[in-house]
Amino acid sequence: MANMSNVLGLIFANMHELTITDLTKNRAMASVPFGARYRLIDFPLSNMVNSGISTVGIVTKSNYQSLLDHVGSGDEWDLSRKNGGLHFLPPYSNYVTGLYRGRLEALVGIQNFISQSHADYVIMSDCDCVANVDFKKIVDFHEEKGSDITVVFGKKEFTPEQTKTRTILKVDDNGEVLDVLVRPELSGAYDASMNMFVMSKEFVLKIINESSSRNLYSFEVDVLQHRLKEFKVFGYEFSGFYEQIDGIRAYYQANMSLMNRDVRKELFNLTDPIYTKVRDEAPAKYGLESSAKSCIIADGCIIEGTVENSVLFRGVKVGKGAVVKNCILMQNTEVGDKCELNYVIADKNVVIGNYRSIGGTIDYPVFVNKGSNV
């Protein structure tokens, strides 16, 4: 049984940003809004806390202002601790290296943070997966298998478009990883990495050393793939609900999956809740002749029109007679009276004037930039 207080969590805040540039123009992947009141980092961060991890480092690269604002001192996740707690790790660069190019170089930059920690194990996670994961089970698996690297994976049907953004594994019945394909083009059912890894602290420090002296920077290519034969690499299959966000379509689908009761029950269960920043908004308020069907709605919304099959973040206002369908409206979006919106993703603080009509399709939802006036 693993003692989770001896595990160091590392969250990579900026990985996979290029897959949803609309949403990551002004923010890190970690602070992409999701599910009416969350940011993507809430999932790995809450998972780590719920698994008993009490020291977490957030590895950032760029655009991390909104992320800093979101996580603050970490107190919403109970990570504002005397011992351990939350550590923000801005990029460590010098005239030789510049900004890091990949996961390995990022680890080089925080080498001291890792080596000074008292942890036995390191769990690394990106922010692209929406899931409720028990890391304790994965560390137990790692110990049991005597593995050097444990990769968490999920089994799904893929299109070539999707595998192009992922790391595909070939795992045998015993859990041993036999092959690693980085960003291939494949279609069918495959085991795909969820970009969560467990290693011992010594092992992490060893690969950091070996890689930096050879100018290697990609963990997936230079370690997982090229040194697969040399190390004991095991895959841990996560069989619960998860959505990996690798594009605006996937982002839309993942949000809409919350309309499914079983998904909500699994993702937001009471024993392992997903924490987020508290905004102290009053409950959502519905007015005269309002209607909401198949919607996920956060506190602070004021709804005077009709909303269907939509996700409304905190403080969204829907005017009288407006009809909002199949939309994702982020924090403080204001929809004017008698507007018609269909398949629209509105970023934060968008104001849509009265009588406007905006429509996209399920495959190409219309994206409205943060703070726009329409």
Next chain:
Amino acid sequence: MNHVKKECVAMLLAGGQGSRLYALTQNMAKPAVPYGGKYRIIDFPLSNCVNSGIDTVGVLTQYQPLVLNEYIGNGHPWGLDRVHGGVHVLPPYETASGKSWYTGTANAIYQNISFIDRYNPEYVAVLSGDHIYKMDYSKMLDYHKKKKAEATIAVLEVPWEEASRFGIMTADEEGTITEFAEKPKEPKSNLASMGVYIFTWATLKRHLIANENDEGATKDFGKNIIPAMLDEGSKLVAYHFDAYWKDVGTIDSLWEANMDCLDPNVPLDLYDPKWKIYSRNPVMPPHYAGPSSKIENSMVAEGCEIEGETDFSVLFDGVVIEEGATVRYSIVMPNTVVKKGAVIEYSIVGEECTIGENAHIGERPENVENRDEWGVAVVGNSINVSANAVIAPKAMISQDV
């Protein structure tokens, strides 16, 4: 101990039993009663303190303090976890002379003189923990200083016919209080005390000690301290307040105050980012409105799952309304489940209840022949109402039916 001096310390009276809320206050003090979909009554005075720049608050508890103690915790939700000051829960305690329970509002403050003295304040605000209102105490303090008063009492004009329910102030044109009467049968004025006082600490302390030594006194602000200050010729002034203020001491007033949240004409804005009402937020997902739901004129908190109908109602966090169930003109407190086909009308349902299938709670006034028999029905906390049960209007349920 060397404490940082504070100009003004607030003392919040939160020991009230709220006996007229019956089933709802069986296991919690009145200030802990849920209100407005996510708040507890005490959030209002606490948030007012923070928003007014008062960062040192003593909360005096006595009756059923468990819920309140846990709720306030270290004060973090209100930003009152401070290095200097912050919120402190002050239950009665035993001393060498054997005293323990708070025997009156004045006695409660008296017993905590040493808490207040640690901050060496010029002024002390004494606040009731029972009311819903948004008020900037710093403006009242400015007024207190400008008037060079020893005590400033916040007052609001109430309808004359209701005046005998309140502590009534008579004030001259300058606002100086000339007379004070606690619940007078024949009121001479309609200026009612809101239970918000600011005192110059040295004066109040002197009076608290004198009152404590007076064997016959009831140790109460309205009955003893204010009259004694008037007798002495201290300057007491009335501070007029004309915004929303509601005492939620009865079932009817608690129901009405919640309904006020839904009325766009009621001047209590809970959505104002400049004067937020803080509360301990449950960790819940956003609420879900199902494909068959019908939601109008309601407040719905996070964690709710609504498949049925709700109109003119306030639903607290984690409430489940199953398909075919209806909630109208009602207040449903946290984590209560309303099963299929159940109807709740003109009712207050407490926390963690289960309302069985096709049960019917309360009734609309139009459907009751004898109006005296009509009233808001109340289901206490953690009650199971079995399937098909009928609960009459005005009923008060404090055990499973």
